[in-house]
Amino acid sequence: MSAVVWIAVGSLAAWGWLLLGQGFYWRTDQRLPPHEGYRTNTGNxxxxxxxxxxxxxxxxxxxxxxxxxxxxxxxxxxxxxxxxxxxxxxxxxxxxxxxxxxxxxxxxxxxxxxxxxxxxxxxxxxxxxxxxxxxxxxxxxxxxxxxxxxxxxxxxxxxxxxxxxxxxxxxxxxxxxxxxxxxxxxxxxxxxxxxxxxxxxxxxxxxxxxxxxxxxxxxxxxxxxxxxxxxxxxxxxxxxxxxxxxxxxxxxxxxxxxxxxxxxxxxxxxxxxxxxxxxPRLADLWRMVARSAYAQLTHNPLLLLGTVAGLAVIYLAPPAAVAAGVFAGNGAAGWTGFAAWAVMTGTYIPILRYYRLSLWLAPLLPFTALLYLLMTVDSAVRHYRGRGAAWKGRTYRRPRTAPDQ
The missing domain is CATH 3.90.550.10 (Spore Coat Polysaccharide Biosynthesis Protein SpsA; Chain A)
Known part of the structure; x- marks a missing residue:
């Protein structure tokens, strides 16, 4: 099999794991726990x-x-x-x-x-x-x-x-x-x-x-x-x-x-x-994500490389494989990529329903993931340029993400 097919198979396998083995993260049923037996009166x-x-x-x-x-x-x-x-x-x-x-x-x-x-x-x-x-x-x-x-x-x-x-x-x-x-x-x-x-x-x-x-x-x-x-x-x-x-x-x-x-x-x-x-603007959202994305990776270049590679294989490879199937006649890559893209789309639908948004946004998740990939890289670039996590006039050059890190 070609390299494109192997990457598409890897992406499909990853989506199989994410669908069933990652705590059903895509479901939106984790709401405030019930409180039967606890009095919820108004005090009136x-x-x-x-x-x-x-x-x-x-x-x-x-x-x-x-x-x-x-x-x-x-x-x-x-x-x-x-x-x-x-x-x-x-x-x-x-x-x-x-x-x-x-x-x-x-x-x-x-x-x-x-x-x-x-x-x-x-x-x-x-x-x-x-x-x-x-x-x-x-x-x-x-x-x-x-x-x-x-x-x-x-x-x-x-x-x-x-x-x-x-x-x-x-x-x-x-x-x-x-x-x-x-x-x-x-x-x-x-x-x-x-x-x-x-x-x-x-x-x-x-x-x-x-x-x-x-x-x-x-x-x-x-x-x-x-x-x-x-x-x-x-x-x-x-x-x-x-x-x-x-x-x-x-x-x-x-x-x-x-x-x-x-x-x-x-x-x-x-x-x-x-x-x-x-x-309202892409720049506003970009700053919101980029200010802490690299801190989430503990400012570790190896974690950054792994994250970029993971996002590429999991989110970007499926549409690329579909394109290879359509324009290069690689049927195996095309169908495998389509299957991975379909699973990805299906897992995104619940959160769109939670936000009461059009389900037509679900197939666009690879494009959104590409934006997040670029935001994460930009977060690292800002860090190494000494701007760190900037927010409302303050810059934290080497912030920590958690007390044990």
Missing amino acids: AKDDEGDDSRFWPSVAIVVPARDEAAVLPESLPSLLAQVYPGKAEIFLVDDGSGDGTGELARELAGRYGGLPLTVSTPGEPEPGWTGKLWAVRHGIALARARDPEYLLLTDADIAHEPDSLRELVASARSQDFDLVSQMARLRVVSGWEKLIVPAFVYFFAQLYPFRWINRPGGRTAAAAGGCALLRTETAVRARVPESIHQAVIDDVSLARAVRRDGGRIWLGLAERVDSVRPY
């Missing part, structure tokens, strides 16, 4: 025959925010309006914003009311800290003065349905989880968002299959930093965020720290949590 005496607010644990909501005035009017009111039977309050940490983020947060709290809001600023990060984790550290320190049982770590671009906090706590308590996180439904409005955003979630799940993460005693660990409910006691034991202070990919690092300490974690797709941050 008329509805529940008494005020049960004491039954619910106290929660401190920590929101790190840097130059978030554009999205805060959509996200912060959703936190202020949380319907939670127990005690809850919000700590928004204005991380050196230059756009009036802190002032806007106070104005929104005055306009909408709801949960109590404290706005504070931590000053510039100490050496070795990423900006977000420095802000989280400051917010957790403020929150612990109130002695909350849980911490909800949520980004400033995340909007929550009114019952989001209640459902998170009910699931965490009923299943005895130390960390419950949901991957927020990202915005898919522009053409580039529709093409690239679902693939971001798809690739993340392929790398960190949710079923493996949620398996008791499993070794795979990851979380979604935009919405993570963390038991305060666990955070203290795992020394969060001090133990992960240099991590750019802070959500994965958080989950590893909790699991290493013996905590139980859960990750799934969100139904009540949405990101309102827009990425």
Whole structure:
């Protein structure tokens, strides 16, 4: 057989493994765990025959925010309006914003009311800290003065349905989880968002299959930093965020720290949590991916080469083999490549349905994978040029991905 046929066969074999042996990562049924037996009332005496607010644990909501005035009017009111039977309050940490983020947060709290809001600023990060984790550290320190049982770590671009906090706590308590996180439904409005955003979630799940993460005693660990409910006691034991202070990919690092300490974690797709941050242009999405892609590979050139080769064989070889079949008359390559492409397309359909997008985007996954390949290479180039992981005016030249690396 020709080299093209062998590569196509290898790609088809890889897709057979991914379909059945990689934790069924392509399925989208990992949603917030049920909480039968846990009371999910509103604490309203008329509805529940008494005020049960004491039954619910106290929660401190920590929101790190840097130059978030554009999205805060959509996200912060959703936190202020949380319907939670127990005690809850919000700590928004204005991380050196230059756009009036802190002032806007106070104005929104005055306009909408709801949960109590404290706005504070931590000053510039100490050496070795990423900006977000420095802000989280400051917010957790403020929150612990109130002695909350849980911490909800949520980004400033995340909007929550009114019952989001209640459902998170009910699931965490009923299943005895130390960390419950949901991957927020990202915005898919522009053409580039529709093409690239679902693939971001798809690739993340392929790398960190949710079923493996949620398996008791499993070794795979990851979380979604935009919405993570963390038991305060666990955070203290795992020394969060001090133990992960240099991590750019802070959500994965958080989950590893909790699991290493013996905590139980859960990750799934969100139904009540949405990101309102827009990425209308390809350049916006490119920066979002490239800032941390090489950090995910631990800045290892060999891992980069392996990733590029793997993406090429798994995602790019099938359409290339089909082209060889059509234009070069290589029937074996064409049919093998078509079979691999078909399996690839089928695994992408569930995430497109989750995002309520046209299924005609599924066959375009090889093109999207090519873009991600180029973003990853660009991330490495930026690193070696000394620009590292740049975000909102800060550059981290040699960030770590996890506390054990």
